[in-house]
Amino acid sequence: MTEWLQHWLDTRTRLRPRTRNGYAEHIDRYLTPHLGGALLSELTPGLVQQAFDAISYHTTPTGDRLSPATVQRVRATLRAALNTAVRERLLPSNPARGLRLEPGTGARPVVWTDQAVAEWRHGGVRPAVAVWTKEQTRQFLDFASDHRLYALFHLVALTGLRRGEVVGLRWEDVDLVKGTVRVARQLQSNRGGLVELAPKSAASRRMVALDHTTTGVLRRHQWRQQQEAQARGQEWDPREFVFTGARGGPLAPERLSRLFRKLNDESGLPPVRLHDLRHGAATLALAAGVELKVVQAMLGHASIVLTADTYASVLPEVAREATERTAWLVLRDSGRVRRCARARRGRRVLDSAWTHPGPISTNSRLS
Known part of the structure; x- marks a missing residue:
């Protein structure tokens, strides 16, 4: 795996410098220590899952536990490298698919x-x-x-x-x-x-x-x-x-x-x-x-x-402005709305005293 990951990175000639550096960091810091000794042909979903369970407990230079978003990015690097192996028929399928990882949601401002x-x-x-x-x-x-x-x-x-x-x-x-x-x-x-x-x-x-x-x-x-x-x-x-x-x-x-x-x-x-x-x-x-x-x-x-x-x-x-605008939109004509509601209730009382005569013919409707 160590040789394959390095080969994959070396052949990605169109990567931007920051992207290449990010891939290299993922390989050197996380993937090689946990998967570098495995043979590419013997890689299994269970082995990859075990490696990522360990990677998720890594800590950052500041002492914080590795964030789920970072673990997801490391997984993306491995998946890209193994997808290339699948295309070159070195693997029948990608063992990095379907991993059970904590969802990595980006922090919102x-x-x-x-x-x-x-x-x-x-x-x-x-x-x-x-x-x-x-x-x-x-x-x-x-x-x-x-x-x-x-x-x-x-x-x-x-x-x-x-x-x-x-x-x-x-x-x-x-x-x-x-x-x-x-x-x-x-x-x-x-x-x-x-x-x-x-x-x-x-x-x-x-x-x-x-x-x-x-x-x-x-x-x-x-x-x-x-x-x-x-x-x-x-x-x-x-x-x-x-x-x-x-x-x-x-x-x-x-x-x-x-x-x-x-x-x-x-x-x-x-x-x-x-x-x-x-x-x-x-x-x-x-x-x-x-x-x-x-x-x-x-x-x-x-x-x-x-x-x-x-x-x-x-x-x-x-x-606050949004809540004020919403309240103004709903309540600006509240007095008129209440008067209309009372009028509608009055009409319903009058209508209930009237019995519908049944189907109306066209002639009677015209008359």
Whole structure:
């Protein structure tokens, strides 16, 4: 199995770097230790089930038990490798099908309400995925307003661009006259370097509209970037990346995440991940009354179901407004409704005193 899993990974030539790294981690950390000594031809559903029962008790580097969602992803890696073995007629069927595993449901965004913040400050209770309220988002942007990469955080917080997409933006993708950003590429880390890739899907290749404030923020960022290039004795290149390191080079996604985490800590706001700004952008857009289909296009999702299921977190004020609207819709004419009900009851009393004469002929109906 060790040889087959490595062979399978080596022959997957079209994998993205992050996907390849994820498969390699699953193989090295979980599959090889539990199945590596077995012969491919002798693999059975019972043996695979036994291995995954043990894998489910693994712990993460932070000491937490492996989540069911992670176990499901490891199973998906094994199934893909064994499906290839079935296609090459090395196995009659896939023994990784039909495993009994705990369902892995993705964590849904939780809003940092006052109660959630109080629980975090007193007991360290922190949701797996959390988003800021509009006030908290505004506080962070105010705090980071003087940072050289403020425009990046502003753009992500309002449009929900992915980390790789925002660091992969070039100025040729930004139209400051029309107020649009074209998502045409992304940057990913690969073995210590950066690689430029196409967006992860056809839906991810999209045009994102900008509001006037964000357009102005990008104009100021462009001016500052030109000043930085001039101070380094370089000529500013309009074809280069929109967001760069201090020396003008491309910005690594992991470095950006570390910078955001540092600013988050310094701001005193409850913790969120950089990717959670994407969740927050969708949540705030829905709170502003933006249609779900428009939010789906903004995020670059192929399915509106994914947008609704994952990103439609309800802010407290939106929930209250929804209940008020529902009550108003039902009760706005309650007085008139009660009067009509009394009138209908009166008509039923009169009708009950009248006996139906039976079938009516056409002639009598006309007369």
